[in-house]
Amino acid sequence: MKRRQFIQKTSAALTLATVANFGLQSFSTVSKTKHITILHTNDVHSHIDAFASNAAKNANLGGIARRATLIDQIRKENPNTLLLDAGDIFQGTPYFNYYGGELEFKLMSKLKYDAATIGNHDFDNGIDGLYAQLPHANFSFLSANYNFENTILNTHVKPYKVFIKDGLKIGVFGIGIRLEGLVNYELYKETQYLDPIEITQDMTRILKTEEKCDLIICLSHLGYYYKNSKKISDIKLAEATKDIDLIIGGHTHTFLPKPTVVKNSDEKNVLVNQVGCYGINLGRIDFFLDNNKDKTTNGTSIIV
Amino acid sequence: MNFKLFAFIFTLLSFFSCKQDSYQLTKIEGKQLSISDKIPVDSVIENFIKPYREHVNIDMDSVLAYAPETYSKKDGLYNTALGNLMADIVFKQSNPVFNKRTKKNIDAVLLNHGGIRSIISKGKITTRTAYEIMPFENSIVVVALKGNQVIDMVTFLSKAKTAHPINGIRLVLDKNNKIETALIGNKPIEASKTYYIATNDYLYNGGDKMNFFKPNDSVYKLNYKIRNAMIDFFKKTDTIRPKRDNRFIQLN
Numbered sequence: 001m002k003r004r005q006f007i008q009k010t011s012a013a014l015t016l017a018t019v020a021n022f023g024l025q026s027f028s029t030v031s032k033t034k035h036i037t038i039l040h041t042n043d044v045h046s047h048i049d050a051f052a053s054n055a056a057k058n059a060n061l062g063g064i065a066r067r068a069t070l071i072d073q074i075r076k077e078n079p080n081t082l083l084l085d086a087g088d089i090f091q092g093t094p095y096f097n098y099y100g101g102e103l104e105f106k107l108m109s110k111l112k113y114d115a116a117t118i119g120n121h122d123f124d125n126g127i128d129g130l131y132a133q134l135p136h137a138n139f140s141f142l143s144a145n146y147n148f149e150n151t152i153l154n155t156h157v158k159p160y161k162v163f164i165k166d167g168l169k170i171g172v173f174g175i176g177i178r179l180e181g182l183v184n185y186e187l188y189k190e191t192q193y194l195d196p197i198e199i200t201q202d203m204t205r206i207l208k209t210e211e212k213c214d215l216i217i218c219l220s221h222l223g224y225y226y227k228n229s230k231k232i233s234d235i236k237l238a239e240a241t242k243d244i245d246l247i248i249g250g251h252t253h254t255f256l257p258k259p260t261v262v263k264n265s266d267e268k269n270v271l272v273n274q275v276g277c278y279g280i281n282l283g284r285i286d287f288f289l290d291n292n293k294d295k296t297t298n299g300t301s302i303i304v
Numbered sequence: 305m306n307f308k309l310f311a312f313i314f315t316l317l318s319f320f321s322c323k324q325d326s327y328q329l330t331k332i333e334g335k336q337l338s339i340s341d342k343i344p345v346d347s348v349i350e351n352f353i354k355p356y357r358e359h360v361n362i363d364m365d366s367v368l369a370y371a372p373e374t375y376s377k378k379d380g381l382y383n384t385a386l387g388n389l390m391a392d393i394v395f396k397q398s399n400p401v402f403n404k405r406t407k408k409n410i411d412a413v414l415l416n417h418g419g420i421r422s423i424i425s426k427g428k429i430t431t432r433t434a435y436e437i438m439p440f441e442n443s444i445v446v447v448a449l450k451g452n453q454v455i456d457m458v459t460f461l462s463k464a465k466t467a468h469p470i471n472g473i474r475l476v477l478d479k480n481n482k483i484e485t486a487l488i489g490n491k492p493i494e495a496s497k498t499y500y501i502a503t504n505d506y507l508y509n510g511g512d513k514m515n516f517f518k519p520n521d522s523v524y525k526l527n528y529k530i531r532n533a534m535i536d537f538f539k540k541t542d543t544i545r546p547k548r549d550n551r552f553i554q555l556n
Contacts, residue, residue, distance in 0.1 A: 033330070034327060048353055048356075048357075049353070049357065050339075050341065060340065060341040061338065061339060061340060061341075062339050063339060063345065064349060064353070065345035065346045065347075065349040065350040065353065066339050066340075066341075066343040066344070066345050066346070067339050067343075068345075068346035068348075068349040069343050069344055069345065069346045070337060070339065070343050072346065091441070094360050094364055094435060095356065095360060097435075098356075098359070098360050098363070099356065103353070103356050106352075107349065107352070107353070110348075110349060110352065111349070124441060168327060184505065186525075214326070214327050215329070245329065245332075256336070258334065258335070258336070259334035271332060271334060273334060275336055279339060280338070280339055281336050281337060281338055281339060282336070282337045282339060283334075283336055283337075284334070284335050284336070284337055285332065285333070285334045286331075286332065286333040286334075287329060287331075287332055288329070288330050288331040288332070288333075289327040289328060289329055289330065290327060290328060290330045291326070291327045291328075300329045300330055300331060300332060301330070301331045301332075302331075302332045302333075302334075303331065303332070303333045303334075304332075304333070304334040304335070
């Protein structure tokens with residue numbers, strides 16, 4: 001309720017400021033606000049159906065047919081929406097055992113997912129099993145730190161993709177977890193794991209400087225945070241890098257009361273979010289961008 | 305933020321605004337939306353899933369065998385009817401595969417008690433039963449271990465004092481928890497002999513603190529899932545007859 005009031009007041013202020021701008025200055029240009037919505041899931045683990053009403057946990061929650069309704073509604077509100085998944089699409093219900101991920105990919109395509117990264121369980125039927133299901137996916141698989149050059153996935157997975165929404169460039173790149181010790185070698189074969197921080201630094205340079213993206217999003221399956229461990233996580237990645245606006249995470253099945261705001265190496269804010277698992281939640285991040293440069297010297301307000 | 309102050313700063317800043325090249329972030333909002341039963345289902349998506357769901361359910365609920373009683377992994381101290389059934393199934397189903405490939409035989413089977421994830425209820429045994437007992441994708445591996453490592457293995461069992469499913473092993477503890485008898489194939493363990501122990505890939509990789517599988521002479525991956533071994537066994541069995549026996553006991 002409070003948030004709504006704030007938004008209303010803010011839009012009133014925007015109108016006021018625009019009027020003032022016209023009245024007092026001789027510029028003919030009009031400042032415009034653009035709105036991009038990012039929707040995201042992670043670790044859905046083949047949970048196509050909602051949990052049964054007698055389930056010990058998560059009773060009546062989830063289900064892709066309900067998620068579809070919600071996504072449709074949001075897309076009608078704002079057509080400038082991207083739908084992303086942070087990996088571990090596979091494994092967890094008999095749907096995966098019976099169809100090997102075909103149904104998961106077909107449904108995600110019907111929901112018009114834009115991109116996904118690859119989680120460790122997406123190798124559960126081997127890299128060949130993942131490859132075999134790719135024809136059912138009408139969305140991009142993004143991974144910058146898995147080198148698939150010597151595998152069947154070579155050229156089928158891109159490090160990043162730039163999406164254009166309302167004239168804005170949104171760069172999305174994928175980061176995966178170390179597979180050694182987590183997944184049997186026979187499953188991931190010659191997939192080479194590269195350092196997430198180094199690769200992220202390359203990615204943000206390319207997306208910021210070369211591709212000139214207005215927003216940069218990292219789709220990560222590293223895991224939210226590991227206590228008493230040096231292990232790389234979304235929080236550590238956010239702190240060690242720059243120019244990322246949002247890290248959408250997975251792997252640790254972390255339920256957050258709200259997205260975490262982390263200071264990056266430039267002391268700027270990065271949002272880190274994850275929405276638990278099994279498709280029982282949908283994450284929603286709304287970005288508002290303005291072309292009136294001076295307006296932004298105030299910084300970015302984050303409402304979470 | 306104070307609304308008036310906000311508007312004031314905003315207006316003030318507007319005076320100096322001269323160009324509008326690139327778009328800059330001004331505001332971010334984040335929230336989590338629950339997928340609850342208050343959201344209606346999308347009928348197009350629902351209808352697309354339906355035939356897949358029906359096929360899975362028909363197959364999952366197809367009756368494979370019959371259980372005369374309810375069996376739980378808790379119905380015994382050191383060995384249970386359900387655990388014995390699991391270990392016996394792994395032996396019966398995988399030894400022909402292993403023998404065909406290597407001309408050798410499996411000497412013993414070791415699984416873990418924690419790996420039995422459900423009971424078998426009295427009545428119909430379905431494919432779903434196998435998924436409930438064994439939801440994981442673990443596969444059977446056969447490890448060639450020297451006798452001294454097999455001794456480590458039975459020592460582990462004697463200390464764990466848990467009904468880890470075993471087959472081909474006879475283990476008797478005296479009242480002071482010392483090993484009184486430890487046999488493989490009804491014979492004492494020979495330190496220098498090579499034994500072929502079937503287990504699953506999770507335990508082979510040190511799961512459940514079973515660190516005695518490595519190093520080893522060789523390991524044979526059968527590419528045969530434990531769950532599939534169970535399903536195959538149930539399919540050719542009319543009524544299961546699992547029993548608690550004396551394969552692992554303690555003397556009073």
